[in-house]
Amino acid sequence: MSEKVDIVxxxxxxxxxxxxxxxxxxxxxxxxxxxxDRYRDWDNLHxxxxxxxxxxxxxxxxxxxxxxxxxxxxxxxxxxLKIVKHEEYIPSKWLPIFNSxxxxxxxxxxxxxxxxxxxxxDDFFVLKPMKKEEFFKNSLPVDMAIMDMxxxxxxxxxxxxxxxxxSKHHNRHxxxxxxxxxxxxxxxxxxxNLGYGKYNLQNLLLLYFKFFTGFKFNHFPQPYLKSTxxxxxxxxxxxxxxxxxxxFRTNEDVNQYLFRYWQLLGGKFTPxxxxxxxxxxxxxxxxxxxxxxxxxxxxxxGSYKLFCINDGTAKGRFTxxxxxxxxxxxxxxxxxxSLEKVLPKKSSYEK
Numbered sequence: 073m074s075e076k077v078d079i080v081x082x083x084x085x086x087x088x089x090x091x092x093x094x095x096x097x098x099x100x101x102x103x104x105x106x107x108x109d110r111y112r113d114w115d116n117l118h119x120x121x122x123x124x125x126x127x128x129x130x131x132x133x134x135x136x137x138x139x140x141x142x143x144x145x146x147x148x149x150x151x152x153l154k155i156v157k158h159e160e161y162i163p164s165k166w167l168p169i170f171n172s173x174x175x176x177x178x179x180x181x182x183x184x185x186x187x188x189x190x191x192x193x194d195d196f197f198v199l200k201p202m203k204k205e206e207f208f209k210n211s212l213p214v215d216m217a218i219m220d221m222x223x224x225x226x227x228x229x230x231x232x233x234x235x236x237x238x239s240k241h242h243n244r245h246x247x248x249x250x251x252x253x254x255x256x257x258x259x260x261x262x263x264x265n266l267g268y269g270k271y272n273l274q275n276l277l278l279l280y281f282k283f284f285t286g287f288k289f290n291h292f293p294q295p296y297l298k299s300t301x302x303x304x305x306x307x308x309x310x311x312x313x314x315x316x317x318x319x320f321r322t323n324e325d326v327n328q329y330l331f332r333y334w335q336l337l338g339g340k341f342t343p344x345x346x347x348x349x350x351x352x353x354x355x356x357x358x359x360x361x362x363x364x365x366x367x368x369x370x371x372x373x374g375s376y377k378l379f380c381i382n383d384g385t386a387k388g389r390f391t392x393x394x395x396x397x398x399x400x401x402x403x404x405x406x407x408x409x410s411l412e413k414v415l416p417k418k419s420s421y422e423k
Contacts, residue, residue: 074130074204075186075187075188075208075211076132076133076186076187076188077130077131077132077186077188077189077190077204077207077208077295078131078132078133078134078135078185078186078188078189078190079124079128079131079133079134079135079189079190079191079192079293080134080135080137080179080182080185080189080190080191080192081120081134081135081136081137081192081193081194082137082138082172082175082176082193082194083117083136083137083138083143083194084111084113084138084139084141084194085113085138085139085141085143086111086112086113087113088139088141090140090141091139091140091141094168095168095170098168098170098319098320100320101320101322111170112383112385114195114381114383114404114407114408115404115408116197116404116407116408116411117143117194118143118145118419118421118422119197119408119411119412119415120192120194120196120197120198121134121419121421121422122415122417122418122419122421122422123197123198123199123415124198124419125419125420125421126198126201126415126417126419127198127199127200127201127202127377128198128202130203130204131152131190132152132186133152133153133154133186134152134153134154134421135154135156135182135185135189136153136154136155136156137156137157137158137175137182138155138156138157138158139157139158139168140157140158142155145422145423146421146422146423147420147421147422147423150420150421153421154184156182158175160182160183161178161179161181161182161183162174162175162178162181162316163178163316166316166317168319169319170319170320171318171319171320171321171325172321172327173230173315173316173318173321173325173326173327173328174315174316174317174318176191176327176328177301177312177315177316177326177327177328177330178316179191179296179298179301179328180298180301180302180305185298186298187297187298187299188208188211188213188295188296188297188298189295189296189298190207190293190294190295190296191293191294191295191296191328192293193291193380195380195381195382195383196292196293196378196379196380197371197378197379197380197381197411197415198293198377198378199371199376199377199378199379199414199415200352200374200376200377201377202377202378206344206348207293207295208295208342209342209344210342212297212340212341212342213294213295213296213297213335213340213341213342214295214341214342214343214344214349215290215295215332215335215336215341215342215343215344215349216265216267216268216271216288216290216343216344216346216349216350217259217262217263217275217287217336217341217343218268218271218274218275218287218288219274219275219278219279219284219285219286219287219288220274220278220285220286220287220288220289221278221285221286222235222285222286223286223289227327229323230321230323230325230326230327231286231327231329233323233324233325233326234326234327234329234330234333235284235285235286235333237304237308237311237326237330238284238330238333238334238337239283239284241307242255242284242337243283251282252279252281252282252283252284253279255337256275256279258339259339261343262339262341262342262343263275264276265343265345266345267343267344267345267346267347268343268345268346269345269346270346271288271346284333284337287329287332287333287336289355290332290349291355291380291382292353292355292378292380293378294328294332296328296331296332296335297335297340300331300334300335300338300340301331303334304330304331304334311326312326348377352375352376352377352378353376353377353378353379353380354370354375354376354378354379354380355380355382356370356379356380356381356382357382357383357384358381358382358383358384358385358395358403358407359384359385359391359395360391360395360399361395361399361402361403364399364402364403364406364407365406367381367407367410368406368407368409368410369410371407371410371411371413371414372410372413372414381407385400385403
């Protein structure tokens, strides 16, 4: 019998006046981590559903997480769709939440979610057919264990916190077998693999350090075992509860990558190759109208199976000033026109 694989997809409508009114009741302490681009709607969510239906037909259910609002076009009665409001799985004492991290950290609480699931963001687009084995193989998540010095993006503090938690539980003081080199040697073929290509050298060089400094960034649909989330909660309940209280992002947070790193160090993954995991996936950040024009071309190029279009248009993240409203509207039009060309067929998730 084939193992079920679900998708979990959180979404927020930053234009919802009721949501805006509720959000305004609470003070944001870190504006750089909570810019408006964190909540902005690019009006292209339906293309995510189109890509899933056309290119991932093997998906069991889509768990669509929302504050309460829903897109007007969404077919709420679709047999594969499960609408999950925050209050249906996040403990009420932490609500309301305007921080994606508690939303991610508590996914294991979703009723009836399969042991194997793929975590999507609302800027992930599937542009070509993909087999289930590209996400789960031998009953394990498909991934690449590639060490790195550190995450160099705007969430570097948060990712450092992820590494701190990993290091806390994987060191010689906890267990002599949990030192870095023994972790790697125990699953040698998962850390040094022909499919990794040049990244084998990177792993070899970073093996010199006694502790894990970071892992190669992978901002794409991420396969997880629900049991991994439960395991981490079992050893870090107090800390994860503290993060879950944060209504907005803080530099003291951790995010879902903590669970990915935990899977890597535990050997709970099946290694894949650079071509499928890196070369056929695109992570692009929109900073200017010119970058949006290039992204539109890349979408239509046919070179990528997965495409992440990251919003970096707000002052403080990647630019000195906010993108103008005119440039934003032009960027949105260009990108959505390209998505329409690749995904023209209306899905059954649309009315």
